[in-house]
Amino acid sequence: MKRLYVLYDGECTLCARCRRWLEGQPKFVEMQFIPLQRAGLFERFPGLEKLNLRKELTLVTDEGAIYRGASAWIMCLYALRDFREWSQRLASPALRPLARSVCEAVSANRIRLGRWMLRRRPDEVRQMTETGFLCQSDECRI
Amino acid sequence: MTPIVWTYISYLGISIALTIWVAATLHRNGRIFLVDAFGGNEQLADSVNHLLVVGFYLVNVGYVSLAMRTAYAPENLQGVLEVLSVKVGVVLLILGAMHFLNIAIFSKMRKQALLHRIPPPVPPQGHLAGV
Numbered sequence: 108m109k110r111l112y113v114l115y116d117g118e119c120t121l122c123a124r125c126r127r128w129l130e131g132q133p134k135f136v137e138m139q140f141i142p143l144q145r146a147g148l149f150e151r152f153p154g155l156e157k158l159n160l161r162k163e164l165t166l167v168t169d170e171g172a173i174y175r176g177a178s179a180w181i182m183c184l185y186a187l188r189d190f191r192e193w194s195q196r197l198a199s200p201a202l203r204p205l206a207r208s209v210c211e212a213v214s215a216n217r218i219r220l221g222r223w224m225l226r227r228r229p230d231e232v233r234q235m236t237e238t239g240f241l242c243q244s245d246e247c248r249i
Numbered sequence: 250m251t252p253i254v255w256t257y258i259s260y261l262g263i264s265i266a267l268t269i270w271v272a273a274t275l276h277r278n279g280r281i282f283l284v285d286a287f288g289g290n291e292q293l294a295d296s297v298n299h300l301l302v303v304g305f306y307l308v309n310v311g312y313v314s315l316a317m318r319t320a321y322a323p324e325n326l327q328g329v330l331e332v333l334s335v336k337v338g339v340v341l342l343i344l345g346a347m348h349f350l351n352i353a354i355f356s357k358m359r360k361q362a363l364l365h366r367i368p369p370p371v372p373p374q375g376h377l378a379g380v
Contacts, residue, residue, distance in 0.1 A: 108369070135365060154378035172373035181371050191364045198370035 110137040110169040111186055112152070113179075114160055117142025120232055121213075121221030122164075123240040129183060136186040144242055163214045176214070177207040252323045256332050263333070264313040264340045268306065271344050276302045279355050286358035301354070305347060312343055 115122040126140045149156040152167055166179035174182045184194035197206045213220065225232055235241040276298060283294035316336065323329045
């Protein structure tokens with residue numbers, strides 16, 4: 108495994124912020140971030156159109172393996188140099204259910220959470236929009 | 250020779266002998282950790298091992314030499330032993346701390362190497378069509 112493609116929701120400020128954090132971390136595996144609103148996504152990753160990408164985080168490896176939800180988050184940590192140990196811990200039978208319910212809760216409420224976390228930071232939202240991390244809610248062209 | 254000179258000579262002798270013993274132990278037993286950490290590259294492991302031991306010697310012999318002088322001049326064997334016990338005790342504690350630091354470095358290197366090689370912790374939920 109050489110590269111991970113992370114398909115995140117480009118309409119969600121929380122997701123854009125997570126992308127920025129992940130991009131700043133030292134890595135074992137290269138990561139490429141693609142907003143799921145991007146045109147031509149399904150031509151590049153055939154078969155993904157059958158999945159509800161908006162429901163949870165989706166991750167595709169360069170070998171074509173698909174990870175979703177909590178597993179996708181665990182794989183993001185697995186790619187990071189400083190958090191690979193955590194990925195193992197979270198994947199253990201003891202913590203896996205907790206990881207799953209937290210990921211489900213966060214995914215389901217991501218728009219609201221993002222709005223709440225960034226409500227005093229309109230400049231940060233604008234900057235993320237300008238750099239192509241985030242699209243405006245009325246027109247999405249990233 | 251006065252008692253203070255005897256104190257200094259015994260202090261240097263004991264401290265340096267202890268340093269050599271600890272360094273030799275580290276050199277001998279640390280090698281296997283490093284070979285594992287560098288994925289079986291024995292040449293690199295030997296080189297790093299040697300460099301670590303040189304650093305270990307420099308720090309310890311440096312401290313031993315700096316701390317030799319004492320303000321209290323012993324007049325008899327009892328005084329000599331008292332001064333020696335304090336000085337050698339401090340050297341031993343520093344050697345111990347350095348030793349544990351070295352072990353921590355060895356195991357951190359090894360852990361990084363092992364982390365690099367572990368497979369993904371979760372199985373994929375599917376595969377792309379046509380890949």
